[in-house]
Amino acid sequence: MQYQAVVRKFGPAEEVVGIERAELPPLARDKVRVRLLARSINPSDIITISGAYAGRSTLPFIPGFEAFGVVEECGEEVCGPSPGLRVLPVRSAGGWQEFKDTDPNWCLRVPDALSDFEAATSYVNPMTAWLMLHQKIGLKSGMSIAINAAASSIGSILIGMANAVGVEPIAIVRSEASLARLRGRLEAVIIDKAENDLAAGLAGRHGLDAVLDCVGGPRASVLADALKPGGLFLHYGLLSGESIPPAFWASHPDIAFSYCHLREWVHSEAIDDVQRAYSEVAAQIAAGVIATEVREVFPLERVGEALRAALPFRTGGKVLLA
Structure with a gap:
């Protein structure tokens, strides 16, 4: 028997995620069984539970895209992974349970x-940051970039990775409390509380190489105004709950716009390439170049409390199920 967090209808995560007990099925010959030890709660989990991606989620399902564990058992046809190996099973949800049967190649x-908690926070945000900075932007010393929600978990990782190559970003936060959580070397900090704060803070800055936006809404246009011709606007989140307005593209014809979704990249790449990228990220975590604050830890069977503690995601630090 094992505990599983199960979604049987789409909706607000605090309301629709239930905890259940279930029998472990026989292990398929070509799968490994991973005993999961620690799991992160991420915005991508909450979005999926809401039904935003209903076309690729079949009810009922077990959420959780980021979970760390050890190989417990291998099917008869499995070559490679062996019991006791420390792993992150990726490319599918199902992390919010005690055991996950999965493809050994992924x-x-x-x-x-890495500690268990470091491992449990080493994939979604760090790999997304690596993808944006090194694959999308081609970050190198001397570049000028701006990051909003800079005091968030992924914001601090972006700053750390940028600093590692000699880049000091412009950090944009929404409050003095967020300002107190900022870490790393920064060119400037903009506190964007009122309507015109962002425009005032960016005044005179019209040569940015890239903007990393996870907020969306009308402020996206203000950020884009600060890009140089051909500069990259990288959009990877919607913390404001507001889409980028349609007029954005017509008013900024001379910039390059790109979305960034880790899932799409991972599903299109060979596992060896993903492993190489992950090894780079893990080395930066081990060296203290980047880090993720863990705010609270709950046992899996108290997933409801954990979700209430995790939301909203603007609050600093990750909530884990362990």
């Missing part, structure tokens, strides 16, 4: 240098 190897 278990990222986790180095011993």
Whole structure:
């Protein structure tokens, strides 16, 4: 028997995620069974539970895209992973349970240098940050970039990765409390509380190489105004709950716009390439270049309390199920 967090209807996560007990099925010959030890609660989980991606989620389902564990058992046809191997099973949800049966080819190897909690927060945000900075932007010393929601978990990772190559970003936050959580070397900090704060803070800055936006809404146009011709506007989240207005594209014909979704990249790449990227990220975590604050930890069977603690995501630090 095992505990599972199960979604049987789409809706607000605090209302529709239930905890159930279930029998472990026989292990398929070509799968590995991973005993999960720690799991993150991420915005992508909440969005999926809401039904926003209903076309690729079949009810009922077990949520959780980021979970760390050890291989417990291998099917008869499995070559490679062996019991005791520390892994992150990726490419599918199902992390909010005690055991996950999964494809051994999509278990990222986790180095011993990472703690269980570091491992459980080493995939979604760090890999997304790596993808944006190194694959999308081609970050190098001397570039000028701006990051909003800069005091968020992923914001601090972006700052750390940028600093590692000699780049000091412009950080945009919404409050003094967020300002107090900022870490790393920064070119400037803009506190964007009122309507015109962002425009005032960016005044005179019209040569940015890239903007990393996870907020959306009408402020996207203000950010784009600060890009140089051909500069990259990278959009990867919607914390404001407001879409970028349609007029954005017509008023900024000379910039390059791109979405960034880790899932699409992982599903299109060979596992060896994903593992190489993950190994780079894990090395930066082990070296203290980047880090994720863990705010609270709940046992899996108290997933409802954990969700209430995790939301809204503007509050600093990750909530884990462990």
